[in-house]
Amino acid sequence: MRHVAALAGVGVKTVSRVINGEPNVSAATIAKVTAAARTLDYQPDLHAGNLRRADGRTRTIGLLVGSVDNPFSGAVHRAVEDAALARGVAVFASSLDDDPAREQEAVSAFLRRRVDGLILTTISESQAYLAPELRRGTPVVFVDREPAGVASDTVVSDNLEGAAVATRHLLERGHRRLAYLGDRAEIRTAQARRRGFLDELGLAGIATRDIPVIENLHDIETARLAALALLERDDPPTAIFSAQNLVTIGVLHALRESGLQHAIALVGFDDVPLADLLEPGVTVVAQNPQEIGRIAAERVFARLDGDAGPAVRTVVPTRLIERGSGEIPPRERG
Amino acid sequence: MRHVAALAGVGVKTVSRVINGEPNVSAATIAKVTAAARTLDYQPDLHAGNLRRADGRTRTIGLLVGSVDNPFSGAVHRAVEDAALARGVAVFASSLDDDPAREQEAVSAFLRRRVDGLILTTISESQAYLAPELRRGTPVVFVDREPAGVASDTVVSDNLEGAAVATRHLLERGHRRLAYLGDRAEIRTAQARRRGFLDELGLAGIATRDIPVIENLHDIETARLAALALLERDDPPTAIFSAQNLVTIGVLHALRESGLQHAIALVGFDDVPLADLLEPGVTVVAQNPQEIGRIAAERVFARLDGDAGPAVRTVVPTRLIERGSGEIPPRERG
DNA sequence: CTGAAAGCGCTAACAA
């Protein structure tokens, strides 16, 4: 910057004014400074300015998602990026991998870099460690999973109701021998889906103790193996509710390998790529990751713009998409 | 930091030493400082340190991919993140959307934030604007697409050969009426795939002037519509080569809508989610996005570690995966 | 082993 000032024959402050488009600079000076900046390939250092700037903003936010290569996360990320780009804010993205240590490290890495806000998918037992940061005024928005130990803006799908809708859909088609395949049991979001499923069975008067509830499936392969084992039981279910996108994919593989894809009903929670091109199409309770990301970003920016109201919890509705697999009728017990 | 120093009753430099794990501090002092830092919830400001630090590193890199919600991009991103995490480096991620303006803005946003290195997917005619930054010593690695106007490390798939393999695969099964559906014509990567396709037809003695070459398909919907139009021609192809993942998905929709998925052969470039669960399975020339991301990150870090050798161009091989759609024999002309 | 002073690139406050 000094060099630019020297070359343009003005003071550093004038350069600063031109770079930041502040008023009260003559057109001639602007031209001189711009030319000098171009000649020297000057790139302003955002961080140096931040050190002194009144608002102390880095125009940067941190985003922690399940994994940047999961389609749900990708859609959330994209929506957050679009909102951020419109405000000149850059996004740090990290993958959680459902590892509490990664959560802590990612948050710490974000904070050391003085992000203006945080959008977090979490797995730790408690997010109380964020309390000091929240007091300091850093906006934190939790996505996909509710926080524990702190109150802050949260954007989640209607997991309980979505799971209930999926379950009712199967019950209404006459299924009585259902099975639940789901994510890690300690994830509150997974718990909600499990509860939505079991509650609905209870309402239908079905003894849930005989219903297979298989949890802790964390990737396609473990889900596939669990589903294969389930299908080989003496008394296999006539319908499966898979409570997460990777679990659904694992189940799809298992059904296909067993040749049962047209015989056993399946409803998945969260949409799956190309679900409509499969045979049969995969019926899902679709989430709305774009909307989740959009709202999360909106919350962060509203807080940065001064919104000091109490923590807002936004529940994004899910939508049942019938494509075939969820409409398979129960097979006679054989 | 001053507060921590005051609370611990030491000088700021001592705090600095403790935070950075520098030697020559007594255990007692370390304990005092650590305790004070914890009490005050002290988070060191990486950027402030950077201003003065000898190496001037922000421990941050910028990654520009096609779109963070494209599966190929997601896989590249994940590989880059894994490599970066191992070195305590955070990743800024942005989507290019094949928009030259976004490329410039993203790079500029990265540079203003003083990233240590850049991993870029590009769309502009020339990347000559990066020359000053390269001279300054910032490592830049181009992924998926070759740069123009500058020489720097590049990691790409073997697009020419991959496309040739796909084409040969169809030719060997007796197809003569092929069609090419591809991405934007100005993308060099797309050009290479198109050339690989056409060259192979030439080698087989097929007059390429009668071969439909449909380009500038930039999303699923435009690809779907183009494929539908193609299939409704008087003399539709017996085999299609779709040269990008979204194009492949669009073609799959069109084939399905026309009921021709078992009648017309299809080979796609770049793998597609759940390709193996479709009916028929989708034969593809798979790229290796994990490897591309891994190598790109490795190049950046090698440069940061002092590697000053000439620009390295790494070509990551592709792999033909036969799943059914590419093995459909040509239909008699009817 | 520890601390004081200077300065990284920038902006705030004020003066000219």
Place this chain on the structure above:
DNA sequence: TTGTTAGCGCTTTCAG
């Protein structure tokens, strides 16, 4: 309209 001075939070250099 423009320039000067101080200082953001840290690390460097050098002195104790």
